[in-house]
Amino acid sequence: MNDFAILWDWLAFGVRWLHVVTAIAWIGSSFYFIALDLGLTKRPGLPHGVAGEEWQVHGGGFYHIQKYMVAPAAMPEHLTWFKWESYATWLSGFALLAIVYYAGADLYLVDRNVLDVSAPVGILISLASIGLGWILYDLLCKSPLGRSDTVLMLVLYAILVAMSWGYTQLFTGRAAFLHLGVFTATIMTANVFLIIIPNQKIVVADLKAGRTPEPKLGMQAKQRSLHNNYLTLPVVFLMLSNHYPLAFGTQFNWVIASIIFIIGVLIRHYFNTVHARRGTPHWTWGLAGVLFIIVMWLSTVPAVLTGETRLSAAGERFAASTHFPAVRDTVMGRCAMCHAAEPGYEGIHAAPKNVILDSDAAIAAQAREIYLQAGRSHAMPPANVSGITEGERRLLVTWFEEAR
Known part of the structure; x- marks a missing residue:
């Protein structure tokens, strides 16, 4: 069993690495051609x-x-097609979704305090939402709304906001952000696979046969490419977010995700404008910075983090706090079944990230992480499998903030 757990962990690491490599290739080629296209001169x-x-x-x-x-x-006899970067990114990303979130659904996907469903039902909801997302998006693009890029983008943004909220009503916070990224990335890859590349192939076939290609094919592909351009940076944030509980594990996580889409659009607008030689709209960075500060504030409402505490100097204060006995009982009862030298939780064979919380000194040394991951956010325990209460979370917050 331990050998299998090790192999599975390395499988997840290997697929994650592959996903990052293919994503770099896709985003790199996409950004290059966007900059090239905007910079062409007559x-x-x-x-x-x-x-x-x-x-x-x-x-x-x-x-x-x-x-x-x-x-x-x-x-020309040979044309270079840029498509496999996109396909490989989606395939490796879906494989990672299955390895981490589907195989570990009870721990990472389903939170029965959010929606009381079994792991198989949670997986079916996940798959359905991803597929239906593309169908809805494609229908909108082909509807009369698709004739106006501005109107269509506003409607699509409203859908993304709704999905940001909806996913938090279905899954754990970590899985909600991840699924919003998958939802968006699936639209992007489907744009390449089902619209952009097929349309380009029709154009090439028409030209070789001496026929005049339909202009709408190019217009359709260009519109989808524009959407992919503006969606890239928010997707990157959502895929990285699972490492940052203050983003996904807090009360206003869906609002944070919604704002991130705006920040991504602002940053892409800056680069697109510069590459097109239409000026340098520095205001986009200023507005993006203000919005990110709002995101930081939303992650810790009603209080704002004031910075790291030097635990090496504060460890004794945390252990000496009047709240510490109750904190120790909470951590031992809610966290130590996984964060121990010999974890007792089924399927966990080593303390996650090698964080062990089985002594007073260890708990005091990890005060800041306990505060962030189980107090200020709901990242831990995953899916709240140990049933930590809101009162216990408030206790962890009070303990940390008073003792530091």
């Missing part, structure tokens, strides 16, 4: 059909890039 004397060109320097050489709005007079 000049007299360009070949027929060329909409713009750009000179670039990299790696000791110069590149002369030209873009044909439709196609050159003669199609």
